[in-house]
Amino acid sequence: MSIDHDQVAKIAELARLKIEPSQLDQYAENLSSILDLADQLQAVDTDGIEPLANPLDAAQRLRADKVTETNQREHLQKNAPSAEAGLFLVPKVIE
Incomplete structure (x- = not known):
């Protein structure tokens, strides 16, 4: 799958990321390779x-459930x- 500059810009906008125009090629290439890998995994x-x-x-060893501090x-x-009353x-913060 290939991602173009417009799609990278839209993804960056949605994620609230600032990407310099000179970096769009690199981001498009990286995102395309990630999606290609995901496609390969889906094909298995x-x-x-x-x-x-x-x-x-293996079984996970669990520690004993006992009080260790006062x-x-x-x-x-x-x-x-x-x-x-013992509470902080x-x-x-929420209305």
């Missing part, structure tokens, strides 16, 4: 192949600008 027949969770087929809430909240108070 993967019917009947199970997805891998782990390429080594509660230091009061100590940590001493430096907080605002705290109440933060300014409202």
Whole structure:
């Protein structure tokens, strides 16, 4: 698949990227090669192949779920600008 300068400019606009006109050729070539690779991957027949969770087929070792530190809430909240009832108070940012 080949991408032209107009398509690169449109993609850059949508992504809010500033691309110099002198770089359009390089970006078009790079994006085209990425899309060509994706086309090659799409062409591979993967019917009947199970997805891998782990390429080594190994079990993940998990640590024991136990408390390893003491509660230091009061100590940590001493430096907080605002705290109440054991909670950090933060300014409202969503109306």
